[in-house]
Amino acid sequence: xxxxxxxxxxxxxxxxxxxxxxxxxxxxxxxxxxxxxxxxxxxxxxxxxxxxxxxxxxxxxxxxxxxxxxxxxxxxxxxxxxxxxxxxxxxxxxxxxxxxxxxxxxxxxxxxxxxxxxx
Numbered sequence: 001x002x003x004x005x006x007x008x009x010x011x012x013x014x015x016x017x018x019x020x021x022x023x024x025x026x027x028x029x030x031x032x033x034x035x036x037x038x039x040x041x042x043x044x045x046x047x048x049x050x051x052x053x054x055x056x057x058x059x060x061x062x063x064x065x066x067x068x069x070x071x072x073x074x075x076x077x078x079x080x081x082x083x084x085x086x087x088x089x090x091x092x093x094x095x096x097x098x099x100x101x102x103x104x105x106x107x108x109x110x111x112x113x114x115x116x117x118x119x
Contacts, residue, residue, distance in 0.1 A: 004028040006035045015047040016040070017083075017108065021054040024062030033065040036080070037072060046078045051108060053084035058092055070102065083108050 004022035016039045024032060040048050050066075070080040082104045085093065093099040 004031070006032070008035075008039055009051075010043075015049060016043050017049040017051055019051045019054070023057040024055060024065075025057065025059045026061035029059075029061035029065040032062065033069055036065075036069040040073055040076065040078050047081060048073060048078060049081045049083050049105075049108065051083045052089050053086055055086050055089050058089055063092065063096060063098065066102070067098070079103060081105055 004020075004024060007019040007021070009017045009019055018035060018039060020032070036048055036050070048069075066080070066082075073080050080103065082089075082093075082102050084107055085104060090099070090104075093102065093104065
């Protein structure tokens with residue numbers, strides 16, 4: 001059984017949501033980066049939402065993968081949104097100062113990208 005899984009969920013309106021589950025470490029960081037970029041380019045979506053509520057651990061390699069994905073997506077006029085960060089992820093972002101760099105939303109439905117959002 002894998003310690004990390006990614007599920008692609010279409011969010012509609014130019015949004016693709018990826019649900020992340022498990023541990024993000026050096027062994028899966030390249031898979032994370034590839035999955036984010038592939039979703040963005042294959043589906044031609046401009047908002048990539050990572051639902052991180054079920055991420056139990058993330059090491060610096062995982063953080064670097066997210067920073068690189070964010071950098072590349074911005075270069076393509078796309079956005080990376082972190083949604084539902086677990087306590088472990090939120091603490092890591094706060095410790096590293098990345099909570100100010102990333103677009104972090106408390107929940108999928110509460111964000112302006114979620115299914116119940118109003119434009």
